[in-house]
Amino acid sequence: MDVFVYGTLTEPDRVASVLDSFVFVGAAVLEGCHPVAGRYPTLAPGGETAGRLLRIDDVAALDDYEGVDEGLYVRASVPRTDGGEAAVYVGDPDALDVSEPVTWPGSGSFADRVRAYLDANARVRPEHS
Incomplete structure (x- = not known):
């Protein structure tokens, strides 16, 4: 599985502390979301975010690291x-004490609003050299 990473997981040492096996595929841009600082980095609607594509086999380990079961991040x-x-991980701004107001449009749970927005508005663009 390929994962677009944009925060601490762009650092090979950090990834190696979480996953036994991984490969950085290359640079990429997430169109449709911009980065937001907080206790941990997250995303907000609009703009774009530079990052990397990470190829992994163990999504459960990454879900654990990102706190998916605790509602800290949503994978979409x-x-x-x-x-x-x-895959892209988006952190709940309420749980991360973000530096700017973040509103995900739509109705339903945070996860539902994030997934609906990403489905309609976001694309990952690999940066080929």
Whole structure:
């Protein structure tokens, strides 16, 4: 599985502390979301975010690291501009004490609003050299 990473997981040493096996595929840009600082980095609607594509086998370990079961982050699939999909983790701004107000449009739970927005508005664009 490919994952678009934009925060601490862009650092190989950090990834190695979480996963036994991984490969950085290359640079990428997430179109449709911009980064927001907080206790941990997260995303907000609009703009774009530079990051990397990380190829992994153990999504459960990454979910644990990101606190998915605790509601800290939501994992969602985003289409890639070159075909296929990449997972993206989006942190709950209320849980992360973010530096700016963040509102995800729509109704329903935080996870539902994030997934609906990403499905309609976001794409991962690999940066090929």
